[in-house]
Amino acid sequence: MLRIGHNQNTNMLPMFYFLSQGNPDLDWVIGQPTTHNKLLAEGKIDLAPISAFSYGEHWRDYAILPDLSVSTKGRVGSILLFTKYPLKELDGRKVALTSHSATSVNLLKIILKEFYHCMPEYVIMDAGLSEMMAEADAGLLIADQAIQASLSKPEAQIIDLGEEWFRQTGCPMTFSVWAYPKYLIHEKGEEIRNIHELLISGRNKALNHMDEIVNTCVQMLGATSDFWVDYFNQFSYTLDSELQRGLSRYFEYCVKYGQLEEQPEILIWPEDLGLRE
Numbered sequence: 001m002l003r004i005g006h007n008q009n010t011n012m013l014p015m016f017y018f019l020s021q022g023n024p025d026l027d028w029v030i031g032q033p034t035t036h037n038k039l040l041a042e043g044k045i046d047l048a049p050i051s052a053f054s055y056g057e058h059w060r061d062y063a064i065l066p067d068l069s070v071s072t073k074g075r076v077g078s079i080l081l082f083t084k085y086p087l088k089e090l091d092g093r094k095v096a097l098t099s100h101s102a103t104s105v106n107l108l109k110i111i112l113k114e115f116y117h118c119m120p121e122y123v124i125m126d127a128g129l130s131e132m133m134a135e136a137d138a139g140l141l142i143a144d145q146a147i148q149a150s151l152s153k154p155e156a157q158i159i160d161l162g163e164e165w166f167r168q169t170g171c172p173m174t175f176s177v178w179a180y181p182k183y184l185i186h187e188k189g190e191e192i193r194n195i196h197e198l199l200i201s202g203r204n205k206a207l208n209h210m211d212e213i214v215n216t217c218v219q220m221l222g223a224t225s226d227f228w229v230d231y232f233n234q235f236s237y238t239l240d241s242e243l244q245r246g247l248s249r250y251f252e253y254c255v256k257y258g259q260l261e262e263q264p265e266i267l268i269w270p271e272d273l274g275l276r277e
């Protein structure tokens with residue numbers, strides 16, 4: 001049986017909602033993205049929607065499931081920098097970073113360096129918005145923590161990193177990919193194929209039943225149905241060639257600024273014939 005990372009944030013619901021309901025037998029390991037990044041790297045889980053950045057760190061050992069991701073072309077609504085100052089004035093100031101993210105913290109560093117020539121002092125905090133803003137001049141939150149913070153009508157200015165990335169580069173941004181260790185292709189290829197099919201059919205069903213997911217989100221975090229409809233409209237849960245190009249662009253900047261040692265190749269299986277030996 002495969003041990004699979006389960007991320008319970010609302011942005012992931014279209015991939016998990018029907019899968020977790022219909023398959024109580026799957027071995028779920030609940031956690032935030034950085035927990036799954038670590039567990040996958042340590043071999044303690046077999047498959048998870050990890051941070052795209054973490055794939056970039058381990059690309060020589062990992063493969064990616066086709067046609068699945070968490071991506072946007074522009075605004076995300078849940079990758080948010082709350083800041084007391086305009087971005088160009090953050091140089092030398094203190095910026096708090098959520099401990100739950102790898103993709104977005106590196107995206108923020110890229111955006112501030114490349115487009116605003118800023119080098120703030122970064123501190124990682126396992127905290128909510130008020131604690132971050134008491135300690136720092138800006139704070140980066142992701143997922144439900146970011147949504148809750150934005151709904152609380154904070155005084156800080158809110159910068160959506162997906163929107164900012166798209167404005168600066170014209171590229172979409174892929175925040176998460178489904179990754180697994182490459183050796184599993186040989187050891188558990190059939191199980192990988194099966195879970196991939198389940199994920200695709202679960203996602204497709206969810207995209208046809210978004211009213212159910214929207215109602216779940218209203219119950220989980222409040223806000224209106226319209227808010228959630230608008231939120232989910234931003235996302236693409238596929239991994240087409242345009243999204244892969246956007247991801248490569250992000251990796252190029254990661255290499256440029258030393259966040260990654262080398263440019264990762266995006267290895268996709270079962271689709272990528274090049275991988276078959």
Ligand SMILES: C=C(O[C@@H]1C=C(C(=O)O)C=C[C@H]1O)C(=O)O
Pocket residue numbers: 009011012033049050051052070076078079100101102103104105142143144175176
């Ligand atoms: C869109 C989001 O993307 C998430 C951001 C991640 C990261 O920054 O490492 C990891 C998984 C994604 O689901 C979100 O959290 O709102």
